[in-house]
Amino acid sequence: MATPLTARSRSELLGTIMREHRDGLVSYAEKMLGDHGLAEDIVQETCIRAWRNIDRLLGMEGSVRGWLFTVTRHLIIDWVRKPHARREVVGVTYNDPVAGAESIEAVHDALVARPLLRVLSPEHRAVLVHIYLCDRSIKETAGILGVPAGTVKSRQHNALRKLRAVAQPEAARAVGARAQVRA
Secondary structure (H helix, E strand, O other), rough: OOOOOOOOHHHHHHHHHHHHHHHHHHHHHHHHOOHHHHHHHHHHHHHHHHOOHHHHHHOOOOOHHHHHHHHHHHHHHHHHHHHHHHHHHOOOOOOOOOOHHHHHHHHHHHHHHHHHHOOOOHHHHHHHHHHHOOOOOHHHHHHOOOOHHHHHHHHHHHHHHHHHHHHHHHHHHHHHHHHHOOO
16 A cells, blocks of 8 residues: 655655756747746646645556646647737737848848838738747747638738738839839
């Protein structure tokens, strides 16, 4: 018959579990969320859940690591689905991709891109920012925005189509203006 866990043995056991798995859990959560601080918070909540379920963890047949990663994944999903998370991400601010750029072309591109991005809805703009400026995959973007990957793909397609429609007349005017200056 197993001896019941004392508070000290629980703490030691939990300490051992977290020393072995904490870095992996934080790395996993950070990759999913793109935010180290938030990843730390999620792992802390995973630790609390492990503490509450330590008896079950000891008696289960499966992997403790698997249980910890599953709990972490569920906490991430819950956080992303919260309305506050979506509002923060949809109104995302991003660093100017050409800040500090020395080329005139890069500055010109930024001056053209900003007004074009303002034409888009916040949802379409957020998708393009995540995919092109933050260099995230469609799957990562879907996880962050809390929408299916298919929705991200369609928003990307529709946003690019709208940008092309708006940018083509402007490009034609710019080419015409350059031709007049040269003549």
